[in-house]
Amino acid sequence: MSKREFQTEVSQLLHLIVHSLYSHPEIFLRELISNSSDALDKLRHLTLTEDKYKALVGNGIDSPRIDLELNEEAKTLTISDTGIGMNEEDLISHLGTIARSGTKNFLSQLSGDARKDSNLIGQFGVGFYSVFMVADKVEVFSRKAGEDETYKWTSDGKTGFDIEEVSGEAARKSAGTTVLIHFNDEGAQYANSWRLQEIVKKYSNHIAFPIFLTYDKSEWNAEKKESIKTRTTEQVNAASAMWQRPKSELKDEDYKEFYKSITGDWEDPLFWFHTRAEGTLEYTTLFFIPAKAPMDLYQADYKTGVKLYVRRVFIMDDSKELLPPYLRFVRGIIDSEDLPLNVSREILQQNKVLTSIKTASVKKILSELKNIAENDKDKYAQFIAEYNRPLKEGLYGDFANRETLLDLVRFKSTKVEGLTSFAEAKARMEPEQKALYYITGGTESILRNSPLLEIYKKKNIEVLLLDDDIDEIVFSTIEKYGDIELKAVNKGTASEDLKDEAAPEKAEELKPLLERLKATLGDTVKEVRASSRLADSPSVIVSDEDEPSARMRQMMQAMGQKNLPELKPTLEINPDHEIIKKLLADPSNGKVEDAAWLLFDQALLLEGVPLKDPASFVKRLNRVLNQSI
Ligand code: ADP
Numbered sequence: 001m002s003k004r005e006f007q008t009e010v011s012q013l014l015h016l017i018v019h020s021l022y023s024h025p026e027i028f029l030r031e032l033i034s035n036s037s038d039a040l041d042k043l044r045h046l047t048l049t050e051d052k053y054k055a056l057v058g059n060g061i062d063s064p065r066i067d068l069e070l071n072e073e074a075k076t077l078t079i080s081d082t083g084i085g086m087n088e089e090d091l092i093s094h095l096g097t098i099a100r101s102g103t104k105n106f107l108s109q110l111s112g113d114a115r116k117d118s119n120l121i122g123q124f125g126v127g128f129y130s131v132f133m134v135a136d137k138v139e140v141f142s143r144k145a146g147e148d149e150t151y152k153w154t155s156d157g158k159t160g161f162d163i164e165e166v167s168g169e170a171a172r173k174s175a176g177t178t179v180l181i182h183f184n185d186e187g188a189q190y191a192n193s194w195r196l197q198e199i200v201k202k203y204s205n206h207i208a209f210p211i212f213l214t215y216d217k218s219e220w221n222a223e224k225k226e227s228i229k230t231r232t233t234e235q236v237n238a239a240s241a242m243w244q245r246p247k248s249e250l251k252d253e254d255y256k257e258f259y260k261s262i263t264g265d266w267e268d269p270l271f272w273f274h275t276r277a278e279g280t281l282e283y284t285t286l287f288f289i290p291a292k293a294p295m296d297l298y299q300a301d302y303k304t305g306v307k308l309y310v311r312r313v314f315i316m317d318d319s320k321e322l323l324p325p326y327l328r329f330v331r332g333i334i335d336s337e338d339l340p341l342n343v344s345r346e347i348l349q350q351n352k353v354l355t356s357i358k359t360a361s362v363k364k365i366l367s368e369l370k371n372i373a374e375n376d377k378d379k380y381a382q383f384i385a386e387y388n389r390p391l392k393e394g395l396y397g398d399f400a401n402r403e404t405l406l407d408l409v410r411f412k413s414t415k416v417e418g419l420t421s422f423a424e425a426k427a428r429m430e431p432e433q434k435a436l437y438y439i440t441g442g443t444e445s446i447l448r449n450s451p452l453l454e455i456y457k458k459k460n461i462e463v464l465l466l467d468d469d470i471d472e473i474v475f476s477t478i479e480k481y482g483d484i485e486l487k488a489v490n491k492g493t494a495s496e497d498l499k500d501e502a503a504p505e506k507a508e509e510l511k512p513l514l515e516r517l518k519a520t521l522g523d524t525v526k527e528v529r530a531s532s533r534l535a536d537s538p539s540v541i542v543s544d545e546d547e548p549s550a551r552m553r554q555m556m557q558a559m560g561q562k563n564l565p566e567l568k569p570t571l572e573i574n575p576d577h578e579i580i581k582k583l584l585a586d587p588s589n590g591k592v593e594d595a596a597w598l599l600f601d602q603a604l605l606l607e608g609v610p611l612k613d614p615a616s617f618v619k620r621l622n623r624v625l626n627q628s629i
Helices: 008-023 027-049 088-094 103-109 114-124 127-133 186-190 193-204 252-263 345-350 352-375 377-397 399-408 422-427 444-448 451-458 471-475 492-498 503-524 550-558 578-585 589-606 614-628
Strands: 002-005 066-071 076-081 135-143 150-155 160-166 176-183 211-221 226-235 271-277 283-289 306-310 313-316 331-336 435-440 463-466 484-488 527-530 539-542 570-573
Touching: 008 103, 008 127, 027 066, 027 076, 027 127, 027 176, 027 193, 027 252, 027 313, 066 193, 088 135, 088 150, 088 160, 127 135, 176 186, 186 193, 193 211, 193 252, 252 271, 252 283, 252 331, 271 352, 283 352, 331 352, 345 352, 352 377, 352 399, 377 399, 377 471, 399 422, 422 435, 435 451, 435 471, 444 463, 451 539, 463 471, 471 484, 503 527, 503 570, 503 578, 503 589, 539 589, 570 589, 578 589, 589 614
Parallel strands: 066 211, 306 331, 435 463, 435 484, 527 570
Antiparallel strands: 002 160, 066 076, 076 176, 135 150, 135 176, 150 160, 211 226, 271 283, 283 331, 306 313, 539 570
16 A cells, blocks of 8 residues: 655645535535546547457446445445546546646635635536545545556545555456545535435436436335335436437526536536537537636636537547637537547547538627627626637637627727727717727726827717737737728827818928927937827827837737837827927927927826836936926
């Protein structure tokens, strides 16, 4: 026998499970049954596709089933499956470490407040370890398909576990896993057949394999006039692939339970889309949108949530080919009638059938979302609160669905509270308004206070505030919403639309001043010119149409991009501002020089860009201040 310690994360998780999950201990059964179901799925796939396993059917591999055996007196329960099983190595790596990404991140988000934490854990999914909510000792007997040895894993869920090979009675006769639970005080309530049936029906009714319960059934014996107990085995679940049942037969509850059984989430999904396609291609899809974005949504090694089946046989659940990455928060099932059972990962990538299913599925999901956006604003707001950003990633990557995605994303705005859409902004356009305007490149408060918005405010034109860090990259590639142009107000030409007619005359008058400002700032700026977009501020920084904003550059540098070409912003000044007027009236030497730098530096500060030389800025500011007091 060898003793081993749990990986630190497992110990932390176990501690949490025992101390925070008191509100839902019954989910341990769902988690274990779901593990058994996965193990059966994996083995069934192998026996259908690989000769080595085909040959073992009936001789080392039994027909797929899950068995619960209850011993009320001893307060023990076993959950056995005839699935793929685990060997010694598997037991160590699967039941002693956590392979899932995001574990550390998850653990660091915990607050210590049991109620809040228990919700978080619900989203994270605790899997096997949840059994320690109800057990003070757990023994796992497992034999891997194709191998002869049975190994036993034992733990009290505190510090570590033991592993040993077992033989004789304790050894399994065929491949699979048996989990023997010794209930603790909390778990004693589940040493009850009626309770177990209820829980299986609630969470695992649609598991595709039969689940049997063996227990001591009390029956009235009329002759003896007393109740006697008989050991009985009964099937508890419906064991149908629920997604194959007609929609008309399925209730909301069925969908919610099924969702929970495949995801381990405790919360109901926001909504689901169930589709059966018949025709050239036959397939069924059932997609769910979780109420809360998955923990690993923004991690490169996120876990996918869509399982691929072929004619009810599970094929794989970790393919990133099934949906585009921006829909990685979608959970559910794709079941195809047309794919071969032995379809491999490599084949999947260029398989025409799958490509068609994928294309149709994306269209379906997006059109259903659009439907909800139009007909159930509250629900849609919940959706957007979690998934606005992945949809924007879609705008960047999914050209074919750009039109629909443009209708799905939401923004802050200078005109309305909360979030709004392009369609709504279009409906609010002023009669003379030529384009839809937006501003990017900073936090909401920097954007709201940007001098670039002044002229729009004055003319009562709406500007959308795109404060997400990917907005600038995404929207710089998108020129139109329908037939309306989209323009960034911090880019060169947006203000042309708003120019007033008197501009050319002023330009002549301003020329000498502009030249002197440019001479002072030298190579720091590309150009100094008169602005038509300012009302209250004396100056502003703008970038060319095809250049990243100053703020964007900062981000690119922070992300490790080197060798960015030197940024040469354009400084625009407001000819109607008091300061500029005074400079024009009295352009005596020292003042223009100080003014040039102060106008430039303040414009940078308002964009949220730190100054290269704050000391000079302060010195200059104090000099000017000193003169004015
Ligand atoms: P998850 O199911 O989310 O991967 P678990 O902690 O529930 O996490 O299980 C960890 C791993 O242990 C599983 O991924 C699987 O490889 C293995 N495992 C658990 N239960 C079984 C079982 N009944 N048969 C075979 N393997 C299992």
